[in-house]
């Protein structure tokens with residue numbers, strides 16, 4: 001017996017206790033471990049923080065041979081390896097950033113059969129040299145972590161993951177376990193197909209994260225809204241997601257001016273800057289990470305107390321993944337999404353313009369629409385979000401904004417008709433600001449040049465605030481009555497939805513936050 005197989009013969013529960021110090025399995029862990037122990041293929045869907053690692057680490061030790069873990073990110077591998085070594089497990093990571101000494105130490109350990117768990121990037125695993133070396137080893141289990149990376153529909157697609165479908169040819173009869181925190185049924189089917197494991201049992205945990213206090217609010221002075229959340233967590237870590245690199249820099253700079261420990265993070269940073277930012281984030285000091293989606297996988301600081309989105313994510317899947325970085329320690333965390341009509345119509349416009357194949361665009365479009373519907377939802381947020389992943393919650397969560405403070409609606413038919421008429425009369429090519437100026441009779445050079453101050457709709461909305469009209473327009477965008485007309489945020493009518501409203505054949509119920517926004521504006525802004 002090699003030192004590597006020192007746990008063979010112990011039960012999974014014994015290994016869990018002895019090596020990891022956990023008295024019992026949690027949730028679906030035991031079922032997943034049993035499947036692997038029985039030599040069968042499994043797909044595990046568990047939210048972030050659910051405890052996926054144990055599902056492959058325990059059987060890797062209990063079964064004869066070395067565990068092989070495919071992982072997409074070096075930082076992720078290094079963290080896992082460091083954690084395992086502290087537990088007395090001989091883990092190693094094979095990737096492109098190893099120095100020569102380290103790589104040759106791993107090779108000789110490998111040769112001697114001393115490695116318990118080997119983490120490897122997909123391209124490294126399938127390189128001829130590595131395959132050759134590994135095929136001379138007994139492999140206990142192959143784990144494919146972050147398995148959604150194999151799906152082209154996914155938001156984190158890694159083309160290298162595609163090649164993993166050849167695994168069974170290289171390692172026949174080694175059980176595989178794929179793991180992901182992405183829950184949507186389409187990605188799940190994609191994983192099973194791409195990994196060529198149609199027989200695999202799918203173990204899906206609930207994606208409900210009861211400690212996340214989800215809320216979504218229309219933008220109205222975003223800096224103020226942001227700071228309000230950050231102030232509740234001054235001694236902790238927060239993440240602020242922005243839609244562009246430039247915006248992360250801008251927001252981080254103005255937060256720093258206000259005395260917040262803010263740090264920008266995006267894919268355009270130099271490697272050294274990135275490492276420094278990550279190091280700060282991991283160090284445990286208070287920090288506000290202002291980031292694009294490039295700040296993602298492998299972010300495992302457990303005490304992130306707030307995740308704020310200043311721009312709307314492209315899909316509920318991406319959104320869920322991003323807010324999942326909050327509260328991994330199980331303690332309450334604030335999650336706030338700020339949204340605006342411009343976001344929505346711009347996202348729709350760019351999607352229409354994209355060169356992606358039509359089938360792909362259709363999927364992205366339906367995800368975007370689901371995201372928009374989520375932001376405008378007047379009922380339980382948690383339930384609305386889980387519904388996107390085909391998970392039904394019988395009771396409302398009781399801790400989201402809509403549960404804590406039910407959103408009243410009002411009859412907004414007349415307001416909607418005014419907006420739609422104004423968009424129509426101004427030629428269906430202007431954005432929100434222009435249309436609202438026409439409604440409220442606010443003269444500008446553009447308006448007088450276009451002669452819009454002479455239209456019948458000029459000033460028909462004078463009795464309401466700018467915020468009110470913003471909210472009405474946003475909700476009309478969300479319900480599809482207004483559509484993007486050009487890349488400058490111009491809006492046009494969507495006849496099928498707009499016509500019945502204009503003809504007074506259909507009532508429009510609107511969220512009353514339109515009125516709340518107005519009250520706020522009148523009393524000096526919230």
Ligand code: ADP
Nearest residue numbers: 022024025026046047048049050051052053054
């Ligand atoms: P995931 O990869 O699903 O995000 P991890 O595997 O990193 O989650 O585990 C999340 C946390 O839960 C870790 O801190 C881990 O130590 C802890 N954990 C996992 N399994 C158990 C268990 N059976 N009992 C107690 N704590 C556990």
Ligand code: ZN
Nearest residue numbers: 380397400403
């Ligand atoms: Zn709720």
